[in-house]
Every structure is written in C-alpha cells, then in structure tokens.
Amino acid sequence: MSLLRCTAVTKRFGGLKALDGVDLEVGAGEIVGLVGPNGSGKTTLLSTIAGSLPVSGGRIEFQGRDVTRLSSHRRAHAGIARTFQIPRPLGSFDVLGNVATAAMFGRDRVSRSEAIERAHGVLKRIGLDGHAGSDVTTLTLHEHKFLEIGRALALDPRLILLDEVLGGLNPAEAAAGMELIASLRDDGRSVIYIEHNVRAVTALADRMYVLDRGRNLFDGTPTEVVGDDRVVAAYLGG
Numbered sequence: 001m002s003l004l005r006c007t008a009v010t011k012r013f014g015g016l017k018a019l020d021g022v023d024l025e026v027g028a029g030e031i032v033g034l035v036g037p038n039g040s041g042k043t044t045l046l047s048t049i050a051g052s053l054p055v056s057g058g059r060i061e062f063q064g065r066d067v068t069r070l071s072s073h074r075r076a077h078a079g080i081a082r083t084f085q086i087p088r089p090l091g092s093f094d095v096l097g098n099v100a101t102a103a104m105f106g107r108d109r110v111s112r113s114e115a116i117e118r119a120h121g122v123l124k125r126i127g128l129d130g131h132a133g134s135d136v137t138t139l140t141l142h143e144h145k146f147l148e149i150g151r152a153l154a155l156d157p158r159l160i161l162l163d164e165v166l167g168g169l170n171p172a173e174a175a176a177g178m179e180l181i182a183s184l185r186d187d188g189r190s191v192i193y194i195e196h197n198v199r200a201v202t203a204l205a206d207r208m209y210v211l212d213r214g215r216n217l218f219d220g221t222p223t224e225v226v227g228d229d230r231v232v233a234a235y236l237g238g
C-alpha cells in the first residue's frame with residue numbers, strides 16, 4: 001500500500017489551473033523527487049498535500065485514509081510534516097525552543113519536557129547542538145536550512161515535504177544536507193523533495209515526478225527522467 005496517494009489533484013487560482021489532474025504516489029521509506037520548470041505547480045502540490053491549500057478537485061489519501069479535507073494541523077498529527085505549517089514562535093526564540101515548539105505539534109502528544117528532550121536529540125542530529133541557546137537570527141543560511149529540516153523532524157513524521165531546502169548552499173553544505181535527507185529514509189520515513197535543478201535531485205531520489213504546466217509530464221527513476229526527451233524539452237521551453 002502506498003503511504004501517500006494523490007489522485008487527479010486540481011488547484012485553481014481564479015482562472016489559472018496551477019494543478020490540472022496531478023497523480024502522485026509515495027511508498028514507505030522512499031525519497032520522491034518533484035521537479036519541473038518554474039511555475040509548473042510543485043510548491044502548490046506540496047501545499048495541497050500538507051493541507052495548507054485546499055484542492056479544487058481530486059483526492060489525497062495518506063495511509064489509506066482520505067485526508068483531502070483535513071486541516072494542515074490534523075495532517076501533521078497524522079504524520080505529514082512540512083516546515084512552514086508549524087506555528088512559528090512569537091518574537092525571538094532560541095534554537096532549542098524552535099525545535100521543541102515543533103515537537104509539540106507532531107504525531108504523538110508530548111509534554112513540554114519530552115519535547116525539549118526530543119529537540120536536544122534533533123539538534124544533535126542536525127549538528128546544531130552547540131547552538132541550542134542561540135537566537136535563531138544569529139544562524140547562517142545553512143544552519144537555518146538545517147533547522148527547518150530539524151523542525152520537521154521533531155514532529156516524528158512518516159512523510160516529510162521539503163521545498164528547495166538546499167538552495168543557496170555551498171557544495172560542502174549541500175553534501176551534508178543530502179546526507180541528512182538520505183538519513184531520513186534510513187529512519188523509514190518518506191520524503192518528497194522539490195528542486196528546480198533536476199540534476200541535484202537525481203543523486204538523492206529513488207523515483208521522480210516531473211510536472212509541466214500543472215500536469216504530470218513524466219515519472220520514473222532518476223536515470224529515466226534525465227534521459228527523457230520530453231523532460232529536456234520542458235526545461236528548454238520546447
């Protein structure tokens with residue numbers, strides 16, 4: 001059984017069909033790359049899966065259950081994590097507090113002290129344990145990106161939705177980020193990973209979906225995607 005199944009998902013913004021009957025499936029412990037030219041609907045699809053945008057049509061099932069009309073909050077409880085659906089702490093908050101806040105919105109209800117304990121574990125894993133007491137505004141870009149992944153991880157999700165989390169990082173930082181994302185799969189979690197750059201995601205993904213103008217263009221292994229003429233044409237505007 002698929003962990004996530006999107007069937008004929010449509011999203012209209014006024015007269016614009018940002019998604020026009022998109023199908024997508026994710027299995028347990030799978031990294032699925034979601035690629036496509038700018039404006040092809042990647043972020044919109046992620047938002048409909050997270051529940052931060054209602055669909056105009058179609059169906060989204062998670063663990064065999066219809067979640068199409070569930071709020072993002074309920075989907076987080078069900079095990080779908082996307083960083084920005086987690087409420088941001090008000091004002092300035094230290095790094096530990098940021099992750100601990102996220103931990104309180106996850107699959108199981110945890111007490112404050114359990115959330116803090118879990119947050120310490122997450123910070124260690126993302127290499128930010130030395131920054132637990134730092135104000136988030138003092139973090140570098142790469143530390144911020146890792147913190148975003150850490151906040152999602154604190155929910156102990158089954159499915160993590162990542163939107164261009166490695167953008168703007170130098171090669172060494174991006175390599176560390178890729179290792180971190182691969183380790184999520186080693187936990188048995190599933191990941192949907194958006195990247196504009198097809199090649200960056202091929203190294204990480206088990207399977208990939210290519211969107212073009214709100215529709216499925218192609219899906220397959222990274223090797224199949226990179227070798228497909230339609231994919232090349234979509235990127236070149238052909």
Ligand code: ADP
Nearest residue numbers: 013016018036037038039040041042043044045
């Ligand atoms: P991608 O992530 O692939 O770059 P998006 O999902 O961001 O694409 O956007 C798909 C299309 O939907 C684009 O034409 C974009 O302008 C439009 N769009 C996205 N969000 C909104 C919105 N909130 N209101 C109106 N149009 C939107």
